[in-house]
Amino acid sequence: MQQLEFKTEASMDNLPVMVDFIREKLLNFRIKKNQVIKTVLLAEDMLVQLIEHRADEKSQVIISLRHFLGKGSLVIKCRGSAFELEDTDMGLKELLNCPSDNDEDAVVRSIVRKNLQLTLSMEHVRTSNVIKITFDSSKYQQLIVTFSAMGLGLLTGFILKETLGSSACEYISENVFSTISTMFLNAIKMIVGPLIFFSVASSVAGMGDIKSLGRLGAKVFLMYLFTSILAILLAYGIFNIFPMGNNSLADLFEESSAEAAFLPSAMPISMWKVIQDIVPSNFLGAFTSSNMLQLLFLAFLLGIISTVIGDASQKIKGGLDIANIVFTKIAAVIMKTVPLAIFSSMAKLMLNLNPSAFTAMLQWIALNYISFISLAIMYGLLILFLAHKNPFIFYKKYFEPVTTAIAFNASAAALPSALKACRDKLGISSKVYSFSIPLGNTINMDGCCAMMLLTVLFFAKSFGIEISPGILCSMMISIYLLSVGSPGVPMGALVCVSLLMTQAGIPKEALGLVIGLYPIVAMFMTGTNVLGDGAVTLIVANSEKLVDEKIYNGNV
The missing domain is CATH 1.10.3860.10 (Sodium:dicarboxylate symporter)
Structure with missing residues (x-):
């Protein structure tokens, strides 16, 4: 099992550093390039939201990455005010380049997240927002686990x-x-x-x-x-x-x-x-x-x-x-x-x-x-x-x-x-x-x-x-x-x-x-x-x- 952690100040100036860390470590896990791109895109959007809702300028972002038997998770944590995932636009306004109401945005966000084939969840624990992105790096993961248990x-x-x-x-x-x-x-x-x-x-x-x-x-x-x-x-x-x-x-x-x-x-x-x-x-x-x-x-x-x-x-x-x-x-x-x-x-x-x-x-x-x-x-x-x-x-x-x-x-x-x-x-x-x-x-x-x-x-x-x-x-x-x-x-x-x-x-x-x-x-x-x-x-x-x-x- 591989597990990595990174801490830095929650600011837009540090956003490229955090994104590069996530990209680099995902590549070290030998994950397919398209899976890395999907995870990084979603993580970047979530980091922006965490920074915008941070408690103060001294708040830190804690990034944790885990990977075991083809199953991986990216956990991002930052102290700040609570918000809902439905409030994030995931860059849709720029992507669509057209006006849309909240209902349309919500539908498209759902479609985009589904097509990313990633599991996204969020909770507000005490004073911190915790976002978890789960991904599969191997389509044979379940097969590997099953036959390993049998053997x-x-x-x-x-x-x-x-x-x-x-x-x-x-x-x-x-x-x-x-x-x-x-x-x-x-x-x-x-x-x-x-x-x-x-x-x-x-x-x-x-x-x-x-x-x-x-x-x-x-x-x-x-x-x-x-x-x-x-x-x-x-x-x-x-x-x-x-x-x-x-x-x-x-x-x-x-x-x-x-x-x-x-x-x-x-x-x-x-x-x-x-x-x-x-x-x-x-x-x-x-x-x-x-x-x-x-x-x-x-x-x-x-x-x-x-x-x-x-x-x-x-x-x-x-x-x-x-x-x-x-x-x-x-x-x-x-x-x-x-x-x-x-x-x-x-x-x-x-x-x-x-x-x-x-x-x-x-x-x-x-x-x-x-x-x-x-x-x-x-x-x-x-x-x-x-x-x-x-x-x-x-x-x-x-x-x-x-x-x-x-x-x-x-x-x-x-x-x-x-x-x-x-x-x-x-x-x-x-x-x-x-x-x-x-x-x-x-x-x-x-x-x-x-x-x-x-x-x-x-x-x-x-x-x-x-x-x-x-x-x-x-x-x-x-x-x-x-x-x-x-x-x-x-x-x-x-x-x-x-x-x-x-x-x-x-x-x-x-x-x-x-x-x-x-x-x-x-x-x-x-x-x-x-x-x-x-x-x-x-x-x-x-x-x-x-x-x-x-x-x-x-x-x-």
Whole structure:
């Protein structure tokens, strides 16, 4: 971490010295030239304002610069009277060279600051004005931080496993790493209900045209259905190309039976049951259980009703907008702890890994990874041919939600970053993503569909069991229904697989061979699900002309 500080008298005569100091140090941080120019221009304007509002001629300007892992901040402090950022013209009068009123100035100032791609904030602390300018010197900063946290976590877990006994590793895993990971996931579960509810409700309330809302909802649902069918067919095609199975697994079958006994049980799920459960019997129960379909139903109901109740509509809409902003900010604060939580999650994974089981099930793991990579390519092709957009831009800008889902093996953990990526990086309108992303989090399980089919086919080949075309077709239909309404229990996808294995005549006790390695596959399965949510959202938004091309194609 690099940190520098400079003090000088707050006067216009010293302005060039201060600007030169900022420029020189930014260049020393190896920041791109255009980023330096933007930061210096904004800093110069802010320095002028601080000097104009200084307390007296003896007041000093204190400039602090910090830089770490591609993230930088410039803090400028000076004793003086309080003022608002909206009072500064940022040199607009000279830039525009035309008269304008205050409202026009405010709009243009906002546009200029946004185009600078810098975060500007100010506060008056005691007797001093403190201005902070935050900038990113590396567009790969989040990627670097995420993979660093993953790598350090895996390395830490490996070192602990090699140097400590099994009891010590188990204690650290359960009482240190599990605690941190669980606290993060609990925080996500706490915020995800109100975040989704108010995001959807405020979006629906501001939409006005209920007919367009129905058309949009139908498009999203049908697109999710289409990708799920493609995922099932793709998985079947992959197994025919790579018909993997391990005959030696039969020797381990007895050992795995005891472990499979602890797998939760579930009743078969029908589409009618899923539809029935959309309407909650308790308003607050939908929040406490984080049931996405029920939350979406309540949010749509509130949003639609708020548009048809006369004079109070605007007040309700304003309240929903404020609540949405509040919970979005809370989610942003929680997401700042992601690197620590990722580190803990990866360390725990390494401590609990069984090397011998990993070797025996390597073909099953490889088969699933091939399907997840194929699904990712399929999403890119859909974006290219249906939305006519560069899929590599989508991959790059939607990377953070995917890595978050992979690290925590939880789609809900990626919801805040997925919503943010759709808004800030992909330029998708909130009319689409506020509904599509939460719905996809519930019903779009393309990775899960592929994993379930491949697991059943893998065990069928391993145990020499033939699956007839009729059973295969029936199983494919069951896979979609199970993916939509998978039970909310630990390892819910494996519970669904156990039902499918019974349907195919495979003893479900064989799943004991999978349980210990399931997290390795489930991580990337969840990441694939989240990637599919973003792809469908982009395709549907583009069909409705609700994608900001400048944001999508711009550098963020």
